């Protein structure tokens with residue numbers, strides 16, 4: 001064997017080993033919303049997530065029996081949720097709040113395509129900074145650092161409230177729902193998408209499932225997953241909602257995102273390599289969690305819930 005081959009194998013082993021060590025010892029266990037803020041600050045500052053996933057830190061919508069690109073699927077997701085939730089019935093100029101807005105991918109589509117006046121809030125100051133950098137002048141979006149569990153707006157200030165994949169980071173889901181519904185005007189539209197577990201009381205998890213759920217919570221700063229039924233009951237019983245909640249499980253549309261997010265690194269290797277060897281280790285470190293997510297969503301241990309209701 002040539003020296004080159006031996007040293008390449010050696011390098012690969014070192015990379016895999018350090019990623020595995022990072023994965024095991026450097027979990028991002030939820031302690032408070034501060035843990036979530038620092039996890040997203042670091043994901044934003046190292047640029048890796050943005051290079052690979054683009055402006056949207058959420059899964060894509062893959063129409064059944066149709067091939068669609070990873071990034072196009074994320075944009076498609078926003079349009080699908082807008083039309084499914086009825087948000088597109090709001091006139092241009094309506095005020096929409098994006099709760100847990102990331103770096104503003106959805107907010108900009110809601111502003112540019114649907115003509116809404118969007119306020120995005122996130123717990124991460126690095127995300128707000130990046131969202132502002134990415135937003136061209138004239139786009140009706142503004143971004144603020146704010147805790148979703150303590151929204152500093154007047155009650156009824158918004159015609160629409162939008163939140164995608166933020167709820168799994170909230171340690172108090174009742175307060176999360178209450179805060180959003182309070183800020184919605186009577187008759188306004190709520191559009192929500194989130195990661196849920198299946199109903200674990202009805203179908204208790206096996207030992208293996210418990211271990212996997214623990215990893216899914218600890219790796220990406222999640223305090224608790226809730227089932228779709230449990231969360232919709234919270235929405236139904238909230239005094240600010242009309243009481244009519246419609247929800248669906250979109251696993252079949254979103255599941256391809258997991259494998260696709262790994263292939264994205266292979267399709268665009270430069271996106272990672274140009275950030276240096278540290279970025280390679282960091283990206284390999286996320287692979288076990290992505291594979292576990294893929295497994296859990298495919299097995300139905302996790303469910304991608306979408307919810308809509310009126311204020």
Ligand SMILES: C[S@@+](CC[C@H](N)C(=O)[O-])C[C@H]1O[C@@H](n2cnc3c(N)ncnc32)[C@H](O)[C@@H]1O
Pocket residue numbers: 033036037040055056057058099100101102103104105106121122123124127146147148149163164165166169170
């Ligand atoms: C998976 S990302 C989704 C980002 C964005 N919705 C998107 O689709 O691109 C989760 C987002 O929720 C935000 N988040 C988590 N906990 C939060 C909290 N307590 N208050 C405000 N934002 C929070 C994170 O900062 C991050 O922006």
